Amino acid sequence: MVHHIPRPLRFIAVGCAAAAVHWLVVVALVEHAGLPPLAANVLGWLVAFTVSFAGHHHLTFRGHGVPVRDSARRFFLLSAFGFALNETTYALALHLSRIGYQLLLGAVLVFVAGITWLLSRLWVFRDSPARP
Template identity: 30%
Template sequence: MQLFRFAIAGGITTALYTIVYSPLAKYRVTSEQVANLAGYLIAMLAGYVIHSRWSFRGHGADMRQTTIRFFLVSLISYAINTGWVFLLTDDAMLAGPWWWPLVPVLFVTPLAIFALNRLWVFA
């Protein structure tokens, strides 16, 4: 059940990331990395509220410790997604289109972040 709740909440936060990242990167309002940062900030804030109050409710009694750990895992998520953006869109790497990073952002990063949230943040 927790995985199901995480999937829904993660879907919402990933959708928010995509809604922010996509137009900024697609229409070249800014670089893909700045679009990634903007998407991350929105998703991270929404993710904390949704995950702490719904996905992992009842786990982790120490709210201060949970908050610190959540933001550390959030930074790991940002680092992973920054890596995808760099690898897949940067001219020095694969120089792909703006949307290529969305594939691993949608299907790889969430699995790692679920594990960290479940086993460490909200344990």
């Protein structure tokens, strides 16, 4: 039944779920545990990674044919790259802007999501052509 939903919409749904988890973990850790936003962002990413990989592996790119160990390794590398981009952009935005950390994080998550879509589609969940 999920395969009737266009892949970009599945990607957006999974990405929104992972971004919501990421954002909620960061806000909870800042507001209730007193962590600085950048430190909380690391933990938010780690929790959201599991939501994102499971959703993209089973829903967005369902039937991709890539063994889970390969797609998990590739997705972790992509996610780590995306997180490095996220953390760098977030740190710069926090330093340069007076906008609240919550809104800045939301904007950064949307920016990184576009890059993640492209690389997931072209690399993470793309099966290698058969080799002779």
